[in-house]
Amino acid sequence: MEPSESVQTEVKITYRHCRTHEDFLACQRIEREVWNDPELEVPITLYVVAVETGGQVIGAFDGERMVGFTYAVPGIHEGRIYLHSHQTGVLPEARNRGVGRGLKLFQRADALARGIDLVEWTFDPLELKNAYFNLMRLGAEVRRFVPNCYGVTGSPLHGGLPTDRLVAEWELRSERAERCLSEEPPVASIRADAVRIAVPKAIGKLKVSDPDAARAVQDRIREEFQKWFGKGYVVVAIETDGEESCYVLEPGDGGAKS
């Protein structure tokens, strides 16, 4: 796919780069609908900066109407150029139809066409749908945990909890990513020495009904992620079983000590 061209999916969504003020205003409208939080809002000037400095602003359109977008800035780690994807949002009524994945696939094609083969972003480990999307539908993996990444904010979205984040690393040419692109799970089988970190599926409701209990879950999983990442483990999948979802971690290439 030529990234400069627009593409259509079976649900008649068109994906293309955003370059005009009108496009950026549409991103901001989606931003307000998805996150509804002035404290977290990205100003239009930064969309312009992203486009001008090698980042990306990509929109998903149903006819003329933008229904989702993804926004990334260029980054550099030890000399390796990558994209840091700061926002991906789809309007609630357009979700679970493949629009989010379509945006990420367009992002991937554009990055590869420009010689960039890594995209990263952060996500809240308590947001299990995002975790599933990142790990199982895109083939990202996780080996880093950033405690209280953005500080404790006044945002109702953060519910007064520390903003703990996992870092999704999407190696665009990896076997995991290639498998997911072919609609296969990212790994053929889970290793016998894998470990699991469980999160109650009801964590979203718990944040509202019992913030102290939600905080206790957050504290427990922070400790577990830090322990296993410290031993060189990598999150390779998420499994759902009854009332819980489990992050599945395997020893990384560096070899793990138990």
Ligand SMILES: CC(C)(COP(=O)(O)OP(=O)(O)OC[C@H]1O[C@@H](n2cnc3c(N)ncnc32)[C@H](O)[C@@H]1OP(=O)(O)O)[C@@H](O)C(=O)NCCC(=O)NCCS
């Ligand atoms: C994350 C987001 C961008 C995904 O967009 P989307 O258009 O719904 O994504 P897709 O339809 O391509 O894929 C979603 C997958 O999650 C699955 N899913 C939906 N609800 C789920 C749930 N509660 N638990 C687990 N998986 C779920 C869907 O079935 C789909 O998988 P499938 O293709 O195997 O059916 C969208 O949900 C969103 O805008 N969320 C709010 C903003 C956000 O959190 N953004 C990410 C962090 S910046």
